[in-house]
Amino acid sequence: MPSIKSLAATLATAIVPFALAAETIHESEQASFSVETVASGLEHPWAIAFLPDGSQLVTERAGRLRVIRDGKLEKDPVAGVPEVAARGQGGLLDILLHPEFEQNRLLFLSYAHANDAGMTTRVARAELNDNNLENLEVIFEAEPRSDTTRHFAGRMVIPDDGYLYVTVGDRGEMDRAQEFGDDAGAVHRITIDGNTPDDNPFADRDDARKTLFTKGNRNIQGMTLHPETGEIWSHEHGPRGGDEVNVIEAGTNYGWPEITYGINYSGTPITDQTHKEGMAQPLHYWDPSIAPSGMAFYTGEDFPDWQGDLFVGALKMQKLVRLELDGREVTGEEDLLTDLNKRIRAVTMGADGHLWLLTDAGNGEVLKLVPTER
Template identity: 65%
Template sequence: MFKRKYWEWTLAGVLVSASLAAQANQTYQSDKADFRLETVAAGLEHPWAIAFLPDGSALITEREGRLRILEDGQLRGEPIEGLPELVVSGQGGLLDVLLHPDFENNRLLFLSYAHRNRDGMTTRVARATLADDALQEVEVIFEALPRSNNCRHFAGRMEFDRDGHLYISVGDRGEMDRAQDTEDDAGGVHRITINGEPASGNPFADRSGFNASFFTYGNRNIQGMTRHPQTGEIWSHEHGPRGGDEINILRAGNNYGWPKVTYGIDYSGLPISSRTTMEGITEPLHYWDPSIAPSGMAFYTGDLFPQWQGDLFVGALKLQKLVRLSLDGEQVTEEEDLLTDLGERIRDVRMGPDGALWLLTDSDNGKVYRMVPAD
């Protein structure tokens, strides 16, 4: 898994730097604002998530099992040491990285990743302390059970609410009926403390037949999660099959329907359900048909683009674009496709501390982009 030597990383960094220095910034137009797309770094192997550190640098996960540091626009040659044991298989590998809200003081971070043992594979979350460019005191605080042997739909997106509870998405693992089994950790969102216990006030804590960590269920494969800047609620999006990608607001105890209801069909072309709505099922705030394969999600809250204030940005893997959604409360009032000619699978979308939107692209030569005003 870790085959590259230090000199290979150094050589790659030199070549990337030379290439980026020669590359002119591109200019794009949108309905509200013109922007440039700056290439910050390249040469990453399937980057999955980015998290900004208080000193202005950033951590980037590569699905292949590396945690990298981006500093002053340059990728450090050697990855951070001390990662937990993980497996790279299919859609699984090293996934999300999330800083504790008080990271500046406690240096805690959280990693989601795929793990394998003799019982199969699953999604895990580990807590660690970042010190001297290495992870220390690594402890597994969440493990989705039961395990299975397929390598799909690990989900893995994470977010903190304002109370410091950690939300973890777990996909249905490619076995759709698991999303309605409330004694099975797959196919839902779990809310826990930073020590791994079910968070107080979880909706199913005192109900038999439910795992106490569940916050929502009936979720197929959530790959975008972000906190609303005003309400504090956690918003998510998830992959449908052929059609039926959804944006949802995660509310305690809600069943989001998969696979009882869906706006999509099976990859074979056969129907999954005859229903798109059902009593007791939460309808999506917005959906796409055909699928865009959404990944990464952020509200724009910076000052560089006042025209975008409050807009929601969603990356797309399959359709290789960035989607901008204008909102009136919980209603989508406008949808605009951006970067449709970039030819890149957008894996992560993050609001940067510099007021720019930052993007990661999913390929074996993954890039880090930032969107800044054209003038």
């Protein structure tokens, strides 16, 4: 029978590796950091929002809105979430708080919805009171619907102009991205009540949807505001190669599928053109594809050398990408967290000044990056 001393030594050696693993230090070119797990047990979390009281709201693609309070995931989801079609890539997607949330309690949810005519992307507005969504109203619905279960997009931002910008993917039917009478493959601009601003770039075209702000976008799953210029930056999935980073500008056609740096998943060409007059070039692209999702500019104080860098999550390549910028020019690129082996769905600057991540898995996690000593 082993002695108490030998048992204690065995226990100590078992505990030490676990403790070291919990404090794994990740080295960037410009920073040293660890990854803190805030919450786990989420079913394919998609987006996160930070409430004024310091708690967080997280969407699960299965159709639940969860609350993290005081660092703990609450058991009961928020009541009153709209009916969601969690099929294929569809489900409950983005969440965005109104800039004056403290006063009006308004938030916005994007999600996939299904009926007899097929599936589509919707946006609903509601008031959050206690643990309930009240006065929920659908303020945007992309038309026409489709039977496909792909490329719903769904990212949202509200810049300084006070309008809501929402992305809609091409629904896996690429030619729709160049059809101006179709809501697919685009960024849309609406008021918070769901009305169409009079100065939308295609509002005077008889053949165009009035809410269109851009066209030729394949599937934008990252969108954020530049902290200094207020510009809307985005990235979108390419097919096999050709993921893009773009600045979203009124009336711009981003070219999909008439121009692309990618090819079909089968290996066959989509087009032999990467440039075309009247269509925008990306600021940056990846080939092979990293399957980008989520993006944020770093504006915190923990990592001074990261100030102004753009961070992008990767699903397929399972990493966090840091892009160094000089204005709109990408001057450097670094891959981080390649050893986590986790699909990164969302990248968000938290109200606490930390960079927060969501991992896309059946047992998805909420993570944040915290500084460590080199």
